[in-house]
Amino acid sequence: MPATTPAATPAPHWPAPTATAPVAATVPLPGSKSVTNRALLLAALADGPGAVRQALRSRDADLMVAALRALGTTLEAVSETSAGVDWAVTPGPIRGGARIDAGLAGTVMRFVPPMAALADGPVSFDGDPHARKRPMGPILDALRSLGARIDNDALPFTISGPPAGGEVTLDASGSSQFVSGLLLTAARYEKGVTIRHVGPPVPSQPHIEMTVEMLRAAGVTVDDHERDVWRVEPGPIAARDVTVEPDLSNAAPFLAAALVTGGKVTIPCWPERTTQPGDALRGLLTAMGATVTRSGADLVVTGTGQVTGLDADLHEVGELTPTIAALAALAGTPSRIRGVSHLRGHETDRLAALATEINRLGGDAEETDDGLLIRPRQLHGGVFHSYDDHRMATAGAVIGLAVPGVEVENIATTAKTLPEFVQMWTALLESR
Ligand SMILES: O=C(O)C1=C[C@@H](OP(=O)(O)O)[C@@H](O)[C@H](O)C1
Numbered sequence: 345m346p347a348t349t350p351a352a353t354p355a356p357h358w359p360a361p362t363a364t365a366p367v368a369a370t371v372p373l374p375g376s377k378s379v380t381n382r383a384l385l386l387a388a389l390a391d392g393p394g395a396v397r398q399a400l401r402s403r404d405a406d407l408m409v410a411a412l413r414a415l416g417t418t419l420e421a422v423s424e425t426s427a428g429v430d431w432a433v434t435p436g437p438i439r440g441g442a443r444i445d446a447g448l449a450g451t452v453m454r455f456v457p458p459m460a461a462l463a464d465g466p467v468s469f470d471g472d473p474h475a476r477k478r479p480m481g482p483i484l485d486a487l488r489s490l491g492a493r494i495d496n497d498a499l500p501f502t503i504s505g506p507p508a509g510g511e512v513t514l515d516a517s518g519s520s521q522f523v524s525g526l527l528l529t530a531a532r533y534e535k536g537v538t539i540r541h542v543g544p545p546v547p548s549q550p551h552i553e554m555t556v557e558m559l560r561a562a563g564v565t566v567d568d569h570e571r572d573v574w575r576v577e578p579g580p581i582a583a584r585d586v587t588v589e590p591d592l593s594n595a596a597p598f599l600a601a602a603l604v605t606g607g608k609v610t611i612p613c614w615p616e617r618t619t620q621p622g623d624a625l626r627g628l629l630t631a632m633g634a635t636v637t638r639s640g641a642d643l644v645v646t647g648t649g650q651v652t653g654l655d656a657d658l659h660e661v662g663e664l665t666p667t668i669a670a671l672a673a674l675a676g677t678p679s680r681i682r683g684v685s686h687l688r689g690h691e692t693d694r695l696a697a698l699a700t701e702i703n704r705l706g707g708d709a710e711e712t713d714d715g716l717l718i719r720p721r722q723l724h725g726g727v728f729h730s731y732d733d734h735r736m737a738t739a740g741a742v743i744g745l746a747v748p749g750v751e752v753e754n755i756a757t758t759a760k761t762l763p764e765f766v767q768m769w770t771a772l773l774e775s776r
Pocket residue numbers: 377378379450451518519520521524547548551662663686
C-alpha cells in the first residue's frame with residue numbers, strides 16, 4: 345500500500361498587532377540581502393580565499409550559499425551572532441553537475457547562471473512555482489549570445505558553456521538584475537563583456553551602481569561612462585574581506601511605524617554613503633510627514649501619527665513600493681506611485697497584489713500602467729494576503745498598526761530577507 349501523507353495544515357494567519365501607543369525603539373537591522381549575495385558570489389569567483397562579514401542569514405542568502413557550495417566553493421561560517429554570519433570563502437574550480445534551487449530569489453536566479461556557465465559540466469536551475477514566472481529571457485538570451493547553451497527561456501533550465509564573452513545587447517527594462525548578473529561574472533569570461541541596454545529605462549539604477557562599486561573594489565575594471573553601456577575587462581577578481589551594511593530596505597516597515605504611531609524609530613549604523621536604494625527612505629518618509637535626522641551613525645525618524653500622501657516616481661527604488669503603498673493607504677491625502685511597472689515581475693505582481701489587498705480592507709487603490717493611485721478611505725480588518733512576498737507581508741503589518749483586525753497570511757514568508765521579522769515587530773510594539 346502506498347504511504348499516505350497527511351494534508352499539510354496551513355499556518356494560521358498572523359494577527360498584526362495594532363499600536364496602542366507611539367513606538368519608541370532602536371532597531372538594529374541584519375545585513376543587506378543585495379550586498380550579501382553580491383559579496384558571496386564575488387568571493388566565490390575571486391583569486392583566493394576571502395571573508396564576508398555580518399552577512400545576512402535568510403532564505404535568499406541561504407540559497408546563494410547552497411548554490412555556491414554546489415558549484416564547488418567552500419563556505420565556512422566562522423561565527424554567527426545577531427549581527428549576522430562571518431563567512432570564510434575559499435573559491436574552487438567551478439563544478440558542473442549541480443542542481444541549483446533559486447527559490448524565489450532574483451539574486452540567485454539572475455546572478456548565479458553566468459557563473460554556472462563557467463562550470464566543467466551542465467548546471468540545472470529551478471525554483472519556487474512562482475519563480476518560473478519571473479522574467480529571465482533577456483539574461484538567458486544574453487548568455488547565449490556570449491556563448492552559453494541554455495535549454496529554456498525561464499526556470500527551469502540547464503546551462504552549459506563556457507561562454508567566451510564579448511558584446512551583447514539586451515533589454516533590461518524588466519529588471520536591473522539582468523545587467524548586474526552579467527557584470528558580476530563578466531571579468532572571468534575570456535573576452536570580458538560589453539553590455540548595451542536598448543529599451544525603456546532600466547529600473548533600480550542604485551543596484552547597478554552597487555554592482556559596479558563592488559566590482560571596482562575587487563580590482564575589476566568597469567567602464568560605465570556611457571549611459572546604458574557597461575564594459576567589464578577580463579581579469580582577476582581580487583579576494584577581499586568585506587563587511588555587509590545593514591539592510592536599509594528592510595528598515596522601511598520599522599521606520600513607517602514611527603509615522604503611523606507618531607513615535608520614534610532609530611536605526612543604528614545607517615551608512616553615510618551607500619548605493620542601497622533604502623537610503624531614499626529619508627526623502628520619501630519626509631515627504632509623507634516624518635522628521636528624519638541623523639545622530640552620529642544613527643538614523644532617527646519621528647512621526648506625528650498623521651501620514652501625508654505623496655506623488656513619487658519609485659523607478660529607482662521599486663523594492664520600497666509595498667511599504668510606501670501601505671503608508672499611502674493610511675494617509676489623509678491621495679498618493680500616486682509611478683515608474684514601477686517592472687514590479688509585475690517581482691516576487692508576485694506587486695501592483696495587482698497591493699491594489700487587491702488594500703481594497704480588500706476597504707481601501708481605495710487603483711492599479712495604473714506603471715504604478716498605483718491610492719486615495720484616503722477608512723480601512724477595516726480582514727485577511728491581508730502576502731502571495732509569498734516578504735514585502736507584501738510587512739506591508740500588511742504596517743497597515744495593521746492603525747487598523748484593528750488585520751491578519752497577515754503567511755507571515756513566515758518574511759524569512760526571504762528577514763527571518764526575525766515577527767520578533768522584531770513584536771519588540772517594536774512593546775517599546776515605549
Ligand atoms: O540587484 C539587486 O539586489 C536587486 C535589484 C532590484 O531588482 P529589479 O531591478 O528587478 O527591481 C530590487 O528590486 C531587488 O530587490 C534587489
